[in-house]
Amino acid sequence: MNSIVVVCNNCSTKNRVPADKQHLGPKCGKCKEAFSFAGSAVPVELDDSTFPRFVSQASKPVMVDFFSPTCGPCRMLAPVIGSMARKFYGRVIIATIDTSRNQTTASQYKIRGVPTLLFFKNGQLVDQATGALPEQDLAGLLEKHA
Numbered sequence: 001m002n003s004i005v006v007v008c009n010n011c012s013t014k015n016r017v018p019a020d021k022q023h024l025g026p027k028c029g030k031c032k033e034a035f036s037f038a039g040s041a042v043p044v045e046l047d048d049s050t051f052p053r054f055v056s057q058a059s060k061p062v063m064v065d066f067f068s069p070t071c072g073p074c075r076m077l078a079p080v081i082g083s084m085a086r087k088f089y090g091r092v093i094i095a096t097i098d099t100s101r102n103q104t105t106a107s108q109y110k111i112r113g114v115p116t117l118l119f120f121k122n123g124q125l126v127d128q129a130t131g132a133l134p135e136q137d138l139a140g141l142l143e144k145h146a
């Protein structure tokens with residue numbers, strides 16, 4: 001699981017927060033001040049072992065970017081995905097999964113091409129999109145599911 005380093009606004013302590021906990025209202029380990037992740041949220045990097053529980057237990061809608069590190073359009077989309085994680089923080093959880101290393105999940109959802117974006121609500125697949133969408137189109141899709 002990837003993590004994110006957040007500097008506390010109150011006491012300036014650096015805290016390392018696992019990416020899958022950034023949506024659960026974590027607090028500073030030193031002074032207990034709640035963090036603001038505005039501007040620093042990152043996509044949650046999922047794998048075959050973390051995917052099922054994360055998606056089914058998420059408190060917010062989840063969008064998962066199924067990508068492969070060798071795919072050009074996936075690399076083009078990656079910064080857009082990062083930008084969406086910041087923009088939609090608190091409304092939609094943005095996650096990624098590397099299909100080249102996590103084929104169980106990819107085949108479970110019949111992923112034929114990458115990038116493919118799956119949208120989940122309460123653990124149920126509600127929408128999907130394929131290809132490197134322009135940022136505006138992706139933001140529109142996220143607004144629809146937020």
Ligand SMILES: [Zn+2]
Nearest residue numbers: 008011028031
């Ligand atoms: Zn603090």
